[in-house]
Amino acid sequence: MSVTSRPAHYGFAEHWLPRLVLAPSFLLVLVFLYGFIAWNGALSFTASRLLPNYEWVGLAQYEALFASERWWVAVHNLFIFGVLFIGGAMAVGIVLAILLDQKIRLEGALRTIYLYPLALSFIVTGTAWGWMLNPGLGLEKLMHDWGYAGFSFDWLVNPDRSIYTIVIAGIWQSSGFVMALFLAGLRGIDDSIIKAAQIDGASLPRIYWRIILPAMRPVFFSTLMILAHIAIKSFDLVMALTGGGPGFSSDLPATFMYQMAFTRGQMGLGAASAMMMLVTVSAVVVPYLYSELRRSRHV
Amino acid sequence: MSKPWRGVLYAVLLIAALYYLLPLYVMLSTSLKTMDEIRAGNLLSLPGAISFDAWHKAWGTACTGIECSGLSGYFWNSVRMVIPAVLISTALGALNGYVLSKWRFRGSELAFAMLLFGLYIPFQVLLLPMAQTLGWFGLARSMAGLVFVHVVCGIAGTTLFFRNFYVGIPDELIKAARLDGAGFWRIFLRIVLPMSLPILMVTLIWQFTQIWNDFLFGLVFSSGESQPITVGLNNLANTSTSVKEYNVNMAAALIAALPTIAVYVLAGKYFVRGLAAGAVKG
Amino acid sequence: MGALAIKNVTKRFGDTHILKGIDIHVDSGEFLILVGPSGCGKSTLMNIIAGLESPSGGEVHIADRIVNDVAPKDRDIAMVFQSYALYPTMNVRQNIAFGLETRGVPKKEQDEVIARVAKMLQMDHLLDRKPGQLSGGQRQRVAMGRALARNPKLFLFDEPLSNLDAKLRVEMRTEIKQLHHRLKTTIVYVTHDQIEAMTLGDKIAVMKDGVIQQFGSPQQIYDTPANLFVAGFIGSPSMNFIPAHLASEGGVIGVSLQSGDAACFAPLLDSQRYAAYVGKRVIVGVRPEQWDLAADGGGLACKINLTEPTGPDTIVFTQINGIEVQARLHPRDARSPGSVLHLRPDMSKAVLFDPETEIRIG
Numbered sequence: 001m002s003v004t005s006r007p008a009h010y011g012f013a014e015h016w017l018p019r020l021v022l023a024p025s026f027l028l029v030l031v032f033l034y035g036f037i038a039w040n041g042a043l044s045f046t047a048s049r050l051l052p053n054y055e056w057v058g059l060a061q062y063e064a065l066f067a068s069e070r071w072w073v074a075v076h077n078l079f080i081f082g083v084l085f086i087g088g089a090m091a092v093g094i095v096l097a098i099l100l101d102q103k104i105r106l107e108g109a110l111r112t113i114y115l116y117p118l119a120l121s122f123i124v125t126g127t128a129w130g131w132m133l134n135p136g137l138g139l140e141k142l143m144h145d146w147g148y149a150g151f152s153f154d155w156l157v158n159p160d161r162s163i164y165t166i167v168i169a170g171i172w173q174s175s176g177f178v179m180a181l182f183l184a185g186l187r188g189i190d191d192s193i194i195k196a197a198q199i200d201g202a203s204l205p206r207i208y209w210r211i212i213l214p215a216m217r218p219v220f221f222s223t224l225m226i227l228a229h230i231a232i233k234s235f236d237l238v239m240a241l242t243g244g245g246p247g248f249s250s251d252l253p254a255t256f257m258y259q260m261a262f263t264r265g266q267m268g269l270g271a272a273s274a275m276m277m278l279v280t281v282s283a284v285v286v287p288y289l290y291s292e293l294r295r296s297r298h299v
Numbered sequence: 300m301s302k303p304w305r306g307v308l309y310a311v312l313l314i315a316a317l318y319y320l321l322p323l324y325v326m327l328s329t330s331l332k333t334m335d336e337i338r339a340g341n342l343l344s345l346p347g348a349i350s351f352d353a354w355h356k357a358w359g360t361a362c363t364g365i366e367c368s369g370l371s372g373y374f375w376n377s378v379r380m381v382i383p384a385v386l387i388s389t390a391l392g393a394l395n396g397y398v399l400s401k402w403r404f405r406g407s408e409l410a411f412a413m414l415l416f417g418l419y420i421p422f423q424v425l426l427l428p429m430a431q432t433l434g435w436f437g438l439a440r441s442m443a444g445l446v447f448v449h450v451v452c453g454i455a456g457t458t459l460f461f462r463n464f465y466v467g468i469p470d471e472l473i474k475a476a477r478l479d480g481a482g483f484w485r486i487f488l489r490i491v492l493p494m495s496l497p498i499l500m501v502t503l504i505w506q507f508t509q510i511w512n513d514f515l516f517g518l519v520f521s522s523g524e525s526q527p528i529t530v531g532l533n534n535l536a537n538t539s540t541s542v543k544e545y546n547v548n549m550a551a552a553l554i555a556a557l558p559t560i561a562v563y564v565l566a567g568k569y570f571v572r573g574l575a576a577g578a579v580k581g
Numbered sequence: 582m583g584a585l586a587i588k589n590v591t592k593r594f595g596d597t598h599i600l601k602g603i604d605i606h607v608d609s610g611e612f613l614i615l616v617g618p619s620g621c622g623k624s625t626l627m628n629i630i631a632g633l634e635s636p637s638g639g640e641v642h643i644a645d646r647i648v649n650d651v652a653p654k655d656r657d658i659a660m661v662f663q664s665y666a667l668y669p670t671m672n673v674r675q676n677i678a679f680g681l682e683t684r685g686v687p688k689k690e691q692d693e694v695i696a697r698v699a700k701m702l703q704m705d706h707l708l709d710r711k712p713g714q715l716s717g718g719q720r721q722r723v724a725m726g727r728a729l730a731r732n733p734k735l736f737l738f739d740e741p742l743s744n745l746d747a748k749l750r751v752e753m754r755t756e757i758k759q760l761h762h763r764l765k766t767t768i769v770y771v772t773h774d775q776i777e778a779m780t781l782g783d784k785i786a787v788m789k790d791g792v793i794q795q796f797g798s799p800q801q802i803y804d805t806p807a808n809l810f811v812a813g814f815i816g817s818p819s820m821n822f823i824p825a826h827l828a829s830e831g832g833v834i835g836v837s838l839q840s841g842d843a844a845c846f847a848p849l850l851d852s853q854r855y856a857a858y859v860g861k862r863v864i865v866g867v868r869p870e871q872w873d874l875a876a877d878g879g880g881l882a883c884k885i886n887l888t889e890p891t892g893p894d895t896i897v898f899t900q901i902n903g904i905e906v907q908a909r910l911h912p913r914d915a916r917s918p919g920s921v922l923h924l925r926p927d928m929s930k931a932v933l934f935d936p937e938t939e940i941r942i943g
Contacts (some may be wrong), residue, residue, distance in 0.1 A: 007403070007473075008635035010652035017483045018402035023452050025395050026410050032451045036428040043427055052431060092315075099312055102305075112567060113316045116323075119563035119570065120556050121512035123529045127536045127552040131329065131545050132342060142341040176319065180571060216347045221405045233421050236514040240533055254515075257423045261518060267427060274423040285419040293412065475635050475666035475727075479680030482656035489679070493670035 037278065044271035052267065071273065074251040077163045078236040081170070081252065082231040089227055093178020098208060100179070101186045111183070114176040122173065126240025126241040129169040130156065159249035162242050166234070166250060169241060174230060178223055185219035186212065225288055232281055253277050330354060330550035337545055353546035357554060361547050363534035370551050373531030377511060380442060380527055384449035385506040391450070392457020392502060393495065397487055399458065400465035401473050411462065417455040425452075426519050433520060440522040448520055449510050455508075457502050464498035465491065502570040508559050508570070528555045583645055584609040584767035585630065585735060591637035592625055592791075599625045601791040603639070607769070607784065612761055614782035615771045618814070622791040627771045632656050644734045654683075656759050660727035660737040663744060665720045667712035673723050674708045677730045684731075697728045701760075706721065718749045725760075738770040742777065754780060775815045780804065787811045809939040812932065818896060821906045823865045824936065827858045835928070836865055840901045843882035850929045854943040863942065864934040869896060871927040872908035878886050880925030885918050897922065 009015050047055045065071050089190045096114060100107055132138045135154045143151035155161035191211060235254035242250040252271060261270025330353050331346040357368040399411050429448060438444030476486045517527040532555045536548045563570050585607040592600040600622045607613045615623040616855040628634040630641060632653035641648050648656050654680060667676050674695055681691045699705045702722050712720055721741060742750045758781055761768055772778055778785050779799045787794045806812035812820045825836035834852035838845055849855060883899040893916035898909050908924055916922055932940040
């Protein structure tokens with residue numbers, strides 16, 4: 001039957017044990033996640049600098065944030081990074097998934113290779129790519145050795161290009177993940193639909209374009225959500241690859257927040273930037289979760 | 300599909316495989332070279348004579364800021380951090396998932412929704428209040444504090460994993476056990492837990508990877524004696540006091556990556572399953 | 582002694598009323614069937630008897646004791662589930678022992694019980710297997726064994742056969758009936774299968790929309806269904822519901838039937854009880870087997886549209902009073918589609934319903 005009901009519980013133990021067992025986790029989350037969000041919100045309305053200082057200053061920190069060139073660089077970078085990283089990882093991942101779905105020998109081995117970067121820490125990824133992209137001995141030297149004497153690659157130390165190195169490393173790390181999710185989705189599609197389309201005389205690209213990819217909408221959206229979430233939280237990769245530099249040319253909101261709150265003694269400003277991140281995430285996540293929960297309730 | 304097309308297909312797939320493997324090859328070969336060789340050769344050149352000096356240095360004597368005792372201390376810090384954090388967050392997740400799927404009560408759905416949103420909170424909003432609170436409890440920059448943070452931030456994910464798995468266990472099993480006279484704990488220990496091996500593996504591996512690879516909390520909530528390997532690696536690689544020793548950096552990066560790569564290779568099945576489960580999460 | 586009494590039990594979730602005042606009384610040793618289409622509330626009622634859900638109102642008595650506030654484990658019941666609900670990580674022996682163990686039965690006694698049950702259900706050779714290694718029928722057997730291990734006052738069966746294939750289902754049905762004869766236990770059995778209901782039950786409660794439509798012996802329900810729903814639900818193929826006018830011809834009350842150009846007047850037996858309905862529209866319920874071939878050329882000349890041979894009988898389809906009617910005939914009497922048969926309803930067994938209230942008349 002579609003109506004769900006809670007089981008009947010009898011006696012003290014059955015009534016209170018479930019609540020008691022859930023209580024510690026619930027309280028931890030309530031206090032240390034939701035309580036701290038409120039606390040951080042409060043800090044963003046104060047004049048806190050090196051130490052918390054509960055002198056109320058209204059929206060002054062937000063005004064300072066929006067007047068800060070560095071913040072806008074970070075937001076602009078997040079936009080560039082977000083679009084290129086999500087688009088790139090999606091494109092690479094989807095193409096690899098479709099290619100792997102063609103009854104490939106060695107599929108297991110290839111899948112393992114495409115996916116292993118995800119097991120690495122972003123710090124490891126950043127360190128490795130930092131070495132490969134470094135202007136002296138890395139890619140540039142390799143191309144010179146191969147005879148392209150005029151090749152120059154200085155993105156890592158070029159303020160106009162540094163953010164793109166983060167995109168490159170990010171796509172390397174996460175595209176295998178997209179591949180795995182889409183491959184699982186492709187495998188979940190009912191074979192008989194494809195057979196029916198083949199009998200109708202549709203070509204393979206047409207079958208993918210018209211039938212299979214549209215059926216992957218849910219996978220597409222959940223992958224988009226995850227990548228967007230990774231992009232907004234990106235911190236480690238920047239710290240390891242460029243440290244936000246040169247200057248602050250490759251800052252993202254997450255590194256901006258860290259710098260302000262923990263190294264530059266601008267606690268109020270850091271709190272305000274964290275709130276902006278939360279608002280951005282919520283704007284994306286809350287509608288998504290709402291629709292997910294509604295859907296699961298109707299299943 | 301025609302033969303030539305399949306050839307192209309395999310070529311593309313193999314080139315992609317090279318793209319993913321290249322950084323690993325570069326890391327490994329660089330770590331086995333001497334600095335002279337690095338300057339003389341290029342990224343792809345093979346090491347002439349294999350030298351483990353860079354590995355020794357990365358483990359024992361490389362400078363990470365002022366200290367010059369390599370990554371070994373950081374490595375063991377990470378081990379001591381990751382074990383309790385993974386075990387505690389997984390145990391809590393299993394219990395919460397059990398309650399939220401099999402012992403629902405008025406308000407338990409709301410509690411679940413709150414946990415679910417907790418997965419998406421950017422941790423930046425927690426950093427300042429958490430730093431201060433840990434200070435009040437005397438846990439600032441301590442291993443215990445770091446473990447605590449990882450547990451709090453891990454509960455939502457582990458709970459979701461177990462809850463989604465337990466929803467798939469038929470309610471009739473629980474009903475049958477209740478008619479057989481078993482209570483809350485006996486049903487959990489005798490019926491539910493023995494069925495949980497797959498999700499237990501997934502959660503343990505997922506949490507291990509997440510916590511081992513964490514950098515943000517390590518950077519903010521620990522110092523000196525308690526810093527994890529990711530912080531050590533970053534300090535080592537970005538230390539500006541001396542000439543960059545890329546071979547040592549690569550050896551250090553590999554040391555930091557080894558445990559998670561080992562888990563990935565040994566238990567890849569569970570790792571991928573965790574990813575799929577984590578897709579709901581993020 | 583009353584083994585089970587349900588008094589005005591209601592259940593609602595928010596504004597949805599699942600059970601709307603259920604009253605049932607079962608004597609010790611009786612086999613009660615709760616039957617109805619899915620969503621009728623029978624499983625909810627079963628769960629309330631077991632104590633797995635609590636009623637919104639009313640009382641549940643087991644062995645003359647109110648058990649509303651008694652936990653399932655203290656109600657002295659055992660249950661067989663539709664999915665069998667065998668513990669997958671335990672072998673058959675452990676599955677049966679689990680309930681004994683939680684009740685603190687000594688190990689030696691447990692072994693005796695397991696031996697007794699295994700012998701009764703002929704499953705000694707399965708004791709060391711895990712549920713995953715058993716066939717559907719074997720799992721069903723183990724699930725029954727687990728319920729039999731204790732000697733409860735009341736057995737609950739929740740659609741225990743619906744996951745079995747047709748042949749096994751018939752075998753297990755017989756086995757359950759034999760078991761009941763042997764053990765003389767009280768059984769409440771939920772099913773949506775009207776054949777199971779008819780073959781197994783001492784008493785049947787037909788449910789729909791959270792209301793008991795009729796409560797009685799299988800024969801009572803078959804012969805004198807309380808309303809159109811019960812009449813249509815019990816019996817296969819279903820009872821024919823023929824709309825007709827009730828008329829009086831020369832003091833005899835009956836209905837006129839028409840098929841194509843042919844027409845006849847079918848008088849009702851003991852017809853004065855329908856006097857109040859003369860001149861009104863009624864629905865005449867005639868079961869497929871309640872049609873005879875009128876050898877004398879009387880009856881109603883019906884054109885055959887379709888035949889369905891089942892082996893022992895042949896179902897012929899025809900049109901009477903504008904609706905499709907099925908008649909179950911001996912194969913030798915059936916004719917091929919297109920030909921004409923003279924059919925006569927057995928009006929002594931026909932039942933009449935009020936088309937407005939759908940309740941049986943008379």
